Amino acid sequence: QKVKGFGGSVTDAAALNILSLPETAQNHLLRSYFSDEGLEYNLVRLPMIPLLHRALAMSxxxxxxxxxxxxxxxxxxxxxxxxxxxxxxxxxxxxxxKTWANYFIR
Known part of the structure; x- marks a missing residue:
């Protein structure tokens, strides 16, 4: 069996807590997981949230x-x-x- 990667889950609660931090702390936290300065996670399970774009930019x-x-x-x-x-x-x-499928497409 081949390992695809390592990572974690960003729940709605985690996202709310991350977004409640000052922006510099948010960036530091995300960098510690996704950048080459940190753990370099390459696998993420998440509900559909805007933090994804920032994590992608840092990785x-x-x-x-x-x-x-x-x-x-x-x-x-x-x-x-x-x-x-x-x-x-x-x-x-x-x-x-059909409605549920359209939610994912959007």
């Missing part, structure tokens, strides 16, 4: 990305809740699945 090596929301909106889920078990309503090709 000299390409980053592999897993852009993913933690869950679909509640109105699209069988449980109608963000917590607990639930799946996407409907069946492949219906309005729920």
């Amino acid at each position: 000299k090596r390409p980053l592999s990305l897993y852009a993913s929301p933690w869950t679909s909106p509640t109105w699209m889920k069988t449980s109608e809740s963000y917590v607990g078990k639930g799946t996407l309503k409907g069946q492949a090709g219906d309005k729920y699945h």
Whole structure:
């Protein structure tokens, strides 16, 4: 098995905390993970957030990305809740699945 890279996950909570720091501290933190001055992470799992552009600019090596929301909106889920078990309503090709797919395309 080949190792694609090393990295971590940037959650919504982590992004909010990073963005609450002064810009110099944000840059220092991101540099410590993505630049050649730091760990040089090249793999990131993240919800779709603007910090990605800054991390990409700091990294000299390409980053592999897993852009993913933690869950679909509640109105699209069988449980109608963000917590607990639930799946996407409907069946492949219906309005729920098409809307969810369009979210990723955008």
